[in-house]
Amino acid sequence: MTNIFTLSPIGTVACTRTQAEDDRWDMEQTTIALDPAVLDADAAAELDSFSHIEVIFLFDQVPDSKIIRGARHPRGNKDWPKVGILAQRGKARPNRLGATICDLLSVDGLTLRVRGLDAIDGTPVLDIKPVMTGFLPQGALREPDWARTLMADYW
Amino acid sequence: MTNIFTLSPIGTVACTRTQAEDDRWDMEQTTIALDPAVLDADAAAELDSFSHIEVIFLFDQVPDSKIIRGARHPRGNKDWPKVGILAQRGKARPNRLGATICDLLSVDGLTLRVRGLDAIDGTPVLDIKPVMTGFLPQGALREPDWARTLMADYW
Numbered sequence: 168m169t170n171i172f173t174l175s176p177i178g179t180v181a182c183t184r185t186q187a188e189d190d191r192w193d194m195e196q197t198t199i200a201l202d203p204a205v206l207d208a209d210a211a212a213e214l215d216s217f218s219h220i221e222v223i224f225l226f227d228q229v230p231d232s233k234i235i236r237g238a239r240h241p242r243g244n245k246d247w248p249k250v251g252i253l254a255q256r257g258k259a260r261p262n263r264l265g266a267t268i269c270d271l272l273s274v275d276g277l278t279l280r281v282r283g284l285d286a287i288d289g290t291p292v293l294d295i296k297p298v299m300t301g302f303l304p305q306g307a308l309r310e311p312d313w314a315r316t317l318m319a320d321y322w
Numbered sequence: 323m324t325n326i327f328t329l330s331p332i333g334t335v336a337c338t339r340t341q342a343e344d345d346r347w348d349m350e351q352t353t354i355a356l357d358p359a360v361l362d363a364d365a366a367a368e369l370d371s372f373s374h375i376e377v378i379f380l381f382d383q384v385p386d387s388k389i390i391r392g393a394r395h396p397r398g399n400k401d402w403p404k405v406g407i408l409a410q411r412g413k414a415r416p417n418r419l420g421a422t423i424c425d426l427l428s429v430d431g432l433t434l435r436v437r438g439l440d441a442i443d444g445t446p447v448l449d450i451k452p453v454m455t456g457f458l459p460q461g462a463l464r465e466p467d468w469a470r471t472l473m474a475d476y477w
Contacts, residue, residue: 170446172380173326174417177408205416206408207392213405218464220408223378223419225327237362250368253332253361253375253450256457261360262329264378264449266421268459283460291325294419295408299465301473302411303458304423305438309373310454318456 176291177205178277180224185288187228187258189242192285193322197269199284199292201277208276211295215274219298222284224265225291226258233259247313265290268298283322331446332360333432335379340443342383342413344397347440348477352424354439354447356432363431366450370429374453377439379420380446381413388414402468420445423453438477 178201199222201210214220235252242257252260269283279295286292333356354377356366369375390407397412407415424438434450441447 170382171328171330172382172446173328174419175326177416201408205391209393210391210406211408212393213403213466214409216405216464216466217409217469218462219459221421223421227325227327236360236365238364238367248368250371251365253356253366254369254372254452256451256454260449261332262448264329266376266378266449266451268457270460291327293417294415294421296411296421297409297465297469298459298463299411299469299473300463301470301476302423303463304374304453305425305477307373308453308455308458309371310452311368311371314372314452314454315456318454321456322460 174293175205176202176293178202178292180284180286180288180290180292182288187287190320193283195284197281197284199279199281201279203277206277211274211277211279214297215271217271217297219268220271220281221266221268221296221298222292223294224286225293226263226265227291229259229263234261234263235259236261241313241317329448330360331357331448333357333447335439335441335443335445335447337443342442345475348438350439352436352439354434354436356434358432361432366429366432366434369452370426372426372452374423375426375436376421376423376451376453377447378449379441380448381418381420382446384414384418389416389418390414391416396468396472
């Protein structure tokens, strides 16, 4: 498989957190400045009829040499099982994509204010999607204990 | 903003649907063949401890000329409001990214079986993430009526 695709940011994250940290992302209020060179002025029209958005972004500070292609302990914590990189949400993953649902606080043209986006200042944003009930998980959710423990202080 | 990022597929969708259609995606059982040239054999280890995964993929059949950068009526339906492309989940969007939560049926090495993935045969997969309760929306979800109507027959 040799296909390569090029993507360009549609905007950039601005917030007070400049280093990746594991926890307390709910403390951040974040601005997403969408790029008027890429989007028309009405690209976010009516977005504020949704309470939540999903932001797809790039962990662009992760160097290629750090990317995990197999398994590891989440956060390097040996109390948790060694699981595949696709069974965890860490940033050192192939293609370095993040996808996080956050609260949409306000929309002003191409400027969005959100709460709970786990992306540092300067992060390139690749897409914004509205969160619809119809796209949430169908049926009961099952997850391992380590995932609940890991997330306990995340927000 | 002139940054351009290159991404390569980590796998490919195989299913019986070869054309994009709007509804009844729950009828599809889909295989995701992860690429052993990109991932180690244990990249999906323990993924089956989760009931649901989020698949991030590329709507690679959408030509650049069709991409919407402003607003339009979802599905071209004038009964619904004209909303920004970032306020809908249609495929003709900047960067052509899809992100869908689906049921994980089985994991066999680098071969995943899923139900409810709205991607056609041959679609490039860019990332797989486990769905954790901690990453679902916090607080009550608000969405416009058209979004509920649009999704009524989607699955």
